[in-house]
Amino acid sequence: MKALVTGGAGLIGSHIVDLLLEKGHQVRILDNLAQPTHLKGRPDWIPEDAEFIQGDVRERDDLDRALDGVDWVFHQAADGGFTSAISHYFTNNSLPTAVLYELIRDRHPVKKVIVASSQAVYPEGKYLCPEHGPCYPPRRPVEQLYRRDWELHCPQCGREMSGLPIDESHVDPPMPYGLSKYWNEMLAINLGKLYEIPTVALRYSLTYGPRQSLFNPYTGICSIFSTRILNNRPPVVYEDGCQTRDFTFVEDVARANLLVAEKEEANYQVFNVGTGVGTTVLEFIRLLGKVYGREVQPELRGEFRPGDTRHLTTDASRLRALGWQPQVSVEQGLQRYAEWILRYGSIEEYFSAAEQQLKNTRVVVQSR
Ligand SMILES: NC(=O)c1ccc[n+]([C@@H]2O[C@H](COP(=O)([O-])OP(=O)(O)OC[C@H]3O[C@@H](n4cnc5c(N)ncnc54)[C@H](O)[C@@H]3O)[C@@H](O)[C@H]2O)c1
Numbered sequence: 001m002k003a004l005v006t007g008g009a010g011l012i013g014s015h016i017v018d019l020l021l022e023k024g025h026q027v028r029i030l031d032n033l034a035q036p037t038h039l040k041g042r043p044d045w046i047p048e049d050a051e052f053i054q055g056d057v058r059e060r061d062d063l064d065r066a067l068d069g070v071d072w073v074f075h076q077a078a079d080g081g082f083t084s085a086i087s088h089y090f091t092n093n094s095l096p097t098a099v100l101y102e103l104i105r106d107r108h109p110v111k112k113v114i115v116a117s118s119q120a121v122y123p124e125g126k127y128l129c130p131e132h133g134p135c136y137p138p139r140r141p142v143e144q145l146y147r148r149d150w151e152l153h154c155p156q157c158g159r160e161m162s163g164l165p166i167d168e169s170h171v172d173p174p175m176p177y178g179l180s181k182y183w184n185e186m187l188a189i190n191l192g193k194l195y196e197i198p199t200v201a202l203r204y205s206l207t208y209g210p211r212q213s214l215f216n217p218y219t220g221i222c223s224i225f226s227t228r229i230l231n232n233r234p235p236v237v238y239e240d241g242c243q244t245r246d247f248t249f250v251e252d253v254a255r256a257n258l259l260v261a262e263k264e265e266a267n268y269q270v271f272n273v274g275t276g277v278g279t280t281v282l283e284f285i286r287l288l289g290k291v292y293g294r295e296v297q298p299e300l301r302g303e304f305r306p307g308d309t310r311h312l313t314t315d316a317s318r319l320r321a322l323g324w325q326p327q328v329s330v331e332q333g334l335q336r337y338a339e340w341i342l343r344y345g346s347i348e349e350y351f352s353a354a355e356q357q358l359k360n361t362r363v364v365v366q367s368r
């Protein structure tokens with residue numbers, strides 16, 4: 001097959017590129033080397049064997065050129081993270097998907113499109129009340145977070161609830177990024193059905209691994225914490241650090257992409273991609289300290305991010321039924337990440353410089 005990977009210079013896209021080449025496919029990358037993700041320019045991992053177009057998915061002509069002669073499209077280009085942007089997410093993450101389908105319908109008959117969606121389409125997640133069973137509660141009100149009452153409470157009895165892996169059914173994105181990804185996903189699946197363009201959307205969990213940008217202070221917890229630790233500064237932790245995340249290794253995410261590309265049964269469906277294993281942020285920091293051989297004391301200031309989720313792990317049963325399963329544990333994945341980052345020698349940390357702006361724009365808020 002001949003595959004186009006938009007965002008193929010990034011974390012997930014570049015691993016899809018590698019896997020495609022390994023399997024003998026031809027690969028073209030369309031990536032604008034967005035800032036600050038690629039602060040130092042073209043990354044060293046773009047393979048010689050792939051055709052690289054430096055271009056923008058927001059430019060119709062760039063997309064048109066990139067689609068020429070392609071069988072598969074892996075549409076990964078997007079900006080993520082907790083930032084103050086609103087409209088940018090829709091112009092960068094959603095609108096290009098609509099243009100992509102116009103071009104495919106009118107000029108470039110492809111065999112399949114796989115679009116990157118996100119766990120950010122979910123509200124808080126799925127929870128368990130010891131008395132009333134499972135539920136999908138609404139977001140924690142910001143007044144609750146100001147009081148440092150971090151956990152979810154049962155809507156019926158008020159008791160504290162524990163997190164459960166969430167399936168694909170309950171979508172209600174509260175944040176601009178999640179909304180843009182949901183819009184992207186809905187456009188793709190519905191336009192795909194309408195014009196008979198086989199399409200799959202993958203909702204990735206928190207993905208980490210080698211090649212996560214070392215320069216972007218707004219997204220990528222693994223790189224943000226690592227660059228702090230390696231510069232002898234404490235990772236800054238929101239809430240109380242006991243929130244859980246489903247850390248999923250980037251190669252497992254790339255494998256999910258190839259699998260749904262190959263399987264016809266996947267067409268027109270949405271799949272979660274994640275391990276189902278929850279790791280708290282504090283535990284994640286402890287594991288990072290271990291791979292760097294350092295004692296790490298995180299900094300907890302009682303700050304929080306309105307719209308953040310408390311416990312979000314993924315139920316990927318639907319994808320597992322197709323034959324996918326994660327192969328890399330968090331311990332192994334962090335070892336691989338550390339081997340990669342340590343090859344770069346000294347690295348700056350960019351989080352400190354972004355902190356004030358995050359507070360000024362109320363992305364990060366201080367509890368009372
Ligand atoms: N990493 C995660 O935890 C995660 C979780 C859920 C979903 N996702 C989604 O996965 C996809 C890939 O994310 P990633 O983690 O690899 O991020 P990344 O920032 O490492 O890669 C994104 C790539 O897209 C490129 N890009 C951005 N805007 C572009 C534009 N307008 N034109 C061309 N290229 C553009 C960037 O230069 C970058 O190389 C995104 O769609 C993201 O929303 C990521």
Ligand SMILES: [Zn+2]
Binds near residue numbers: 130132157158159
């Ligand atoms: Zn209850």
